[in-house]
Structures are given as C-alpha cells and as structure tokens.
Amino acid sequence: MVQGVQIHSNVAPKAQEIILTEPALTFLAALHRTFEPTRQSLLNARADRQRKWDSGEPLDFPPETAAIRAEAAWHCVAPGPGLEDRRVEITGPTDRKMVINALNSGAKAFMADFEDSSAPTFANMVNGQVNLRDAVRREVDFESNGKKYKLSEKPAVLLVRPRGWHLDEPRVTVDNAPVSGSVFDFALYFFHNAHELIQRGSGPYFYLPKMEHYLEARLWNDIFLFSQSYIGIPHNTIRATVLIETLPAAFQMEEILFELRNHSAGLNCGRWDYIFSFIKKQRANRGAVLPDRKDVTMTVGFMDAYVRLLIQTCHRRKVAAMGGMAAQIPIKDDPKANEIAMEKVRADKLREVTAGHDGTWIAHPAIEQIARPIFDQHMRGPNQYHVRREDVRVAAADLLNNNVPGRITVAGVRENVSASLAYMAAWIGGNGCIPLNYLMEDAATAEITRVQLWQWVKYGSRMETGEAVTAELVDELVSELAPGVKKIAPGVKESDVKIAAEYLKKQVRKEWPSEFLTSDLMSYLAVADGVPAKWQKAAL
Incomplete structure (x- = not known):
C-alpha cells in the first residue's frame, strides 16, 4: 500500500x-x-562499550555530563493527566x-x-x-x-x-x-x-x-x-517512564531524565532485568559471580544502592520513582503457602513505600488488594516527590558492589535449568508470560537463569557440595528436566522444548553469552509467521 x-x-x-x-x-x-x-x-x-568493559575499563558516571548532574535548577515536566497518583x-x-x-x-x-x-x-x-x-x-x-x-x-x-x-x-x-x-x-x-x-x-x-x-x-x-x-x-x-533495568543506565539516570525532561514521567526499578544486566555487562569479571537467584534480593549491596539513587534522582527532578514487580500470584490450593507468599509481597511493598517510592508494580489483579493498602497507609498524598533522600550518597563502587551473601546450590542450578527451558519453550510457542512456581514469569526470568548458568560454567563455580558447575552437568540436567517441562508449563510443544534445550546447551559453552535470547530465538517466530528466508536471521 x-x-x-x-x-x-x-x-x-x-x-x-x-x-x-x-x-x-x-x-x-x-x-x-x-x-x-x-x-x-x-x-x-x-x-x-562492552569491548572496553571486557578489557577492564570500569563502569562509571560519564564525565562529559557532570554539569547536568551538578545543576540543581532543571526539573522535568509536570505529570500528565491521570499520572499524578500511580501508587x-x-x-x-x-x-x-x-x-x-x-x-x-x-x-x-x-x-x-x-x-x-x-x-x-x-x-x-x-x-x-x-x-x-x-x-x-x-x-x-x-x-x-x-x-x-x-x-x-x-x-x-x-x-x-x-x-x-x-x-x-x-x-x-x-x-x-x-x-x-x-x-x-x-x-x-x-x-x-x-x-x-x-x-x-x-x-x-x-x-x-x-x-x-x-x-x-x-x-x-x-x-x-x-x-x-x-x-x-x-x-x-507524550509522557514516558524509563525502566532502569541495565547496569549502564544506572550510572546515567540524571542524563536520561534530562534528555526526556519535557516528556518524562519518571523512572522505574526494573529489578529482574537489572540483575540480568549486572551479570551480562560484567561478563569478564570473575568477581561478579552471583549466588542462587533467590539470594539476589533488593537488600543486597548493588540492588539497594540502585534503588536509593533512583529515588533520590527522580525526586530531585520532580518525577515518579516507581518500584519493582511483585511477581507473586495467589496459591489457591495451599492457604499456608499462599499466606507466606503474600507476606513477602507486603514486606516488599512496605520497603518500597518507606524508602520513598511513588508506586509499585504487580502482575496479578488479586495482589492490588495487598499492595494498595500499604501505599495508602504510608503515602498520604498522590506521590512522595517531597521525599528528597538528601542523605543518599551513591558512588560507582556502590552500584558495582557484588558482595551478595548466599551460595550456589544444587537446587538453584536445577531451578535455573528448569525455568530456562520452560520459559523459552513457551516463548517459542507464542506465550511470553507464564506462571512458574506461583510466580508470573516473563523474559527477564529466563535471561537471569540463562546468564547465571553461563557465568557459573565460565568461571568453574562450585556448588555447596564442592562439585563444579560444568557444561556437562548442565547437559545432564537438561536431559533430566526437559521431559517434565510440559507439566510445569502446560501447552508447550515437545519440538519447542527441544529447541530450548539445544539453545541452552550451546549458550553455556559460548565465550560470551548472547545479548538477548529473544533476539536469538526471534527467527523461529519469523519462520512460523511465513517470513521469507532473506529476512530471517539464522536460528541459534
């Protein structure tokens, strides 16, 4: 046309x-x-930039934009209609x-x-x-x-x-x-x-x-x-909220707001992708190896620093500092387990609102009834722009603080393999949002599990048992867990599980992990949509 x-x-x-x-x-x-x-x-x-970081150049705040960070006079535009209160x-x-x-x-x-x-x-x-x-x-x-x-x-x-x-x-x-x-x-x-x-x-x-x-x-x-x-x-x-979900962006929050200052609606703590990026961008740093995914909480060093800096930055520029995702979904058949899960949501949202966040994310409608009362109780006005957090002092070393208590466990490795396979198989089949273990998971989950497995194999990390995480171990777990994927992710096809399995085996053997699994696997969707071969990137 x-x-x-x-x-x-x-x-x-x-x-x-x-x-x-x-x-x-x-x-x-x-x-x-x-x-x-x-x-x-x-x-x-x-x-x-990645090649420079791989060669040892440290991530830092950009020197060429120091004047933007130092200037106190500039602010972002007022909230658009309906965006004054985003609790x-x-x-x-x-x-x-x-x-x-x-x-x-x-x-x-x-x-x-x-x-x-x-x-x-x-x-x-x-x-x-x-x-x-x-x-x-x-x-x-x-x-x-x-x-x-x-x-x-x-x-x-x-x-x-x-x-x-x-x-x-x-x-x-x-x-x-x-x-x-x-x-x-x-x-x-x-x-x-x-x-x-x-x-x-x-x-x-x-x-x-x-x-x-x-x-x-x-x-x-x-x-x-x-x-x-x-x-x-x-x-x-137009109004746009930027997700700070990459490690480099955390060093440029002020600059990102400045560029979008006449269209900005604030920043958001994209916590899961941020963990993924923390590993990926420091792929050449043996010291950046993280323990089990469950141990990388919002209170560990680099995550806490990122949250505090985001709130301070947003409120200094008079825009919303949005909190992260509560991925929990109700556990209907186990009241005790459900209460434990919902208590985690309450604690997370209380942490966010008392830190100064102006709102939070949820993945399931039922969680609104848990998150909203907490913000209603602690955030009396439409937002908390007045909470300036002038006490915050975050240096580059704080954003790179990889001192994360925890261990690499057999269960953690197994869970990463299982989640990777289930999500990627569902994604190839056309479903990008699936419940796994009573959490609503999206691509960020698969990305964390993928790069953690790569990182552990790359640096010969040892589990609590003393056994090293190797490509061969991942192969064994893939073979063991792949047949059960259809039970934890109903509707996936065996052919899609096979593609996911082969992809994961190749990934843990690469010198560097792929930037995004979605880019790698897009070719399968293109083929399914009948796209001519010249527009399909080679399937990996």
Missing part, C-alpha cells in the same frame, strides 16, 4: 483494516527513514482478556506490554494493537465461553511498553530493511490513539525498556518531537 513498505506475514482482516492502514504505514516508514541510522549507530556503540500499576500482555481484567483491577495504571511478557508473534503484536485501540475507545468488551468481559466505568490509566531498541520487526520492511520493533509498537499505538486519548482527558503514555545510554533516551525524545508534529498535537504531550 505504501511505497517501500512490505508486510511479510498474514494478519487478521480486522487488524489489516484498522491497524495496518496506509496512513499508519506511511507514518511508520517516515519514522524508519528518519531514525533507523541513529538506532543502528547506538546499537553499534553498545558493542564498542499501584499492573502489568501484562495485550491479549483482550488481560487488557480488560487489568484495566478493571483497581490499579491506578496498566502497563500494556509488547515487550518481555509478550512473545512477539505477528498476531500477538498486531492483535494487541487492535485490543488497545478498542480499549481506548471503550469498545473492548467481548464474550468467551459464556462469560462477558466488560470495561468498568473508571478503568486504569493506560501506558504502553514497546519492545527494546535491540529487537527488529522482521515481518515489516521499509526500503528492504526490517523496521525497529520499538518504532513499530510505538508508531501504531501513537498514530491510532493519541488524538482519542487527549480528547478523553488522558494522553499517549509509554514505558521505555532496556536503554543503556542517555543518547538512546535522546533518540526517543527526537521521535516524540517528530511524532507530535506529524499528527498535529502539542509538543510535550
């Missing part, structure tokens, strides 16, 4: 009619042609039932996720856009198995998380190059909904994931300026 734009997969007729329209694809092509060279340059810069936000994928239940959950906001909790099949991505378009217009009601799903009179405020800068969208090319997954997700939601959202007293609000440098935030800001002009809405209408 649009010169230079090709769609390499089939979509449902409704999606074609209302989402992949000629005007929307024209806008998408304009964004691609304007900003794709910058994206590629920034991705190349990531690889260059509880729920997150999840964009399927129709989830969208309705999340918007009706009682949470202040819903982050509809095209990223870590969505496997990016083309149907998931495009049908998700249909669902969000309908939700914005209050037309998302539907009936399934005799049950009616209807939007409430006062649903949560909607925010949208596009994919990270590293992911392509191979089903759509512009001038014979795949478009950015980030730009694809942003462009279609913004183009179809920005005017409608503004008319309804809200606005186009986003969460931005996995940035590693303030120049990546500048790229988003340039896209926002371009896009607002393109459709004819005032500049500074």
